[in-house]
Amino acid sequence: MGINVDTGDLKVFLRTVSIKGKMFMDSLVNGYNKMLQLNPADAKGIYMDVGTKLRDKGDYEGAIRSFKKVLDVDTVNAEALYEIGRTYLKVGLPNEAIESLGRATNLDRSSALSLFYLGSAYFMVDDNPKAQWALLEAIKLDPTYAEAYYKLGLVYDNMSDYDNAIESYKKAVSIKPNLIKAYQSIGLAYEAKGQREEAVKYFKMALQNEEKAV
Template sequence: MEFGLPEDNNKISLTRFESMLKTNSVLFFDSNEFENIIHHYLESGKIALAKKAVKLGLEQHPSSINLKLFQTELYVMENKFDEADMLLNELHILEPSNEEIYIQKANVLSKQDMHEKAVNTLLIALDLAQEDEGIGDLYALIGMEYLFLDQFDNARTYFKKCLDIDKEDYSALYNIIYCYDFLDENEDAITFLNAYIDKNPYCEVAWHQLGRQYYTVKDFDKALTAFDFAIISDDSFVGAYLEKGKVLEKKKRFHEAIDNYKITLALDEPTSFALLRIGYCYEKLGEDDLAVQYFYKTVHEDPLLDKGWIAITKFYNKKHNYQKALFYINKAINIDAENVIYWKLYAQINLRLNFLEEAERGFKKTLDLGNYELQTWLSRSDVLIALGEYEASIHNLIQAVEFYPETAEIEFRLAGLHFTLHETNKGQYHLKNALILNHEYEFIIEELFPNVLKKPSVQQMISQARK
């Protein structure tokens, strides 16, 4: 549907309409005015006002096909698919050649995840459509349905048709590149973008996308050139400066990377990404005071960005300032207690500080949140052993066996624990398994269970395994 009232007229219509609602009076609007009013409210997300406009519009113009099409659109928004279908069927009888009816039918089908049928319906609309500016929208709708179906070749074909009609349809351009990316066809994407740039040499979006493709295939020199051209085409293009900064980091040109990230801070609101990258660059340059200053700025800008808190924590960890590392990881956990990386760091730092109970709590929470790495199970087990919680350590290792069966590191620990608890048969069973799996891990017994190693039967089993 086309909306063509001059902007001033549209404002007057809206003012009159809203005045009518306030005063409860009834004013007359022609159907075009109603269409523009409804379109405005839908674009603004004011659905309740759009519904009122449709209702009043149909009272004044009960035979208007376009107003009834808006009614179907509202039905779809409310998931009233049966009502939408019934109304569309009625409209189809009245105007079987109206492509808008098929577009709305496709919309109904798409919302119900019937994307194959939606494509077929849109293809009928395409046959009915005249060669006008609206045809690009149809190509885009078909492309989106193919995306829903994971048919990326077909989707790409239709988005390319959009670009044939409007070379500045950047939404179509992004979708084409998305298809190439999903199919891991980076070289083909590079060929396509270079051909596009030949015809549109000052398109900053295309240069930016070309740079991203070169970055993916690790051709950093060409990526740098592409981002430079994106910046020449639009020197306020924040995304190009950010990407250029990433490339410069890869080339270890950290001072230049910082300069590009700082340009983005001047051009727009500071982003946590740019602040974090500046911090990392200063850290690589050994300028610790500046590094940590930017890590602080990162978490201040975006307290929910886990990478910021992790950067600060790891910074102090590396400096062996475990108290400060613990302080910041605690702050992070207070903001997001479900972040598994936070709990893992919390456990490791507490372990370094010899706060064993807190370390055990951290490892347990890490496991509860679904981090089932072998090292997490082993670390928790070792902390429980250090705390004298032998039964709990056994229970923890039995759970680990479900994920890591026939693992020597687990079996040696189980052997040591059962011997410690004077469960000799179980101890021998697990020690035998451990030695068969990999006798090189026998040092586990020496490190964690020195008293067990003194047992003659244990020494005998180990020495036999060495032969």
């Protein structure tokens, strides 16, 4: 039977892992497990925290290994699958991300974040219909998700559907008025439609927002 773990001990342990990095992760966690007789819930929490710390340090390989340790304890852990998928995206491995994020969204259809990153991964492999589906599902769950509208605009752009692209970008800036890349993308979409005057207007708006941000 597991015992309750003192929060102070956990903080010291996690700080040690953060300093030592992936080479010591398994031995440290295994030793900590034996010492405190961790139950599965405690072990999952530690591996998730370690994975997050390693990813924050830029150790993506170590982070993925740590998140995968959660799956050794709980094979249907949607949070771990989501974090693995996000990390694969960071290192430019969209197919691996699709596999993990697809499993995560099948387990938990209530996560707009999982669907957003799944859509992003599909976009990276030029699977526009699936990217469109995932992003629209993310927006259904969170109608204020500006980045999802922006990414959806990129998908429409990729399909040469400039009217829907412009509509999506405009929705993004209506939610997040300082989203400079969306103004730029609106300008490019109008340029592609041959509407130079409208394109220039939005390029100017992008510049104005850049100046405000300085």
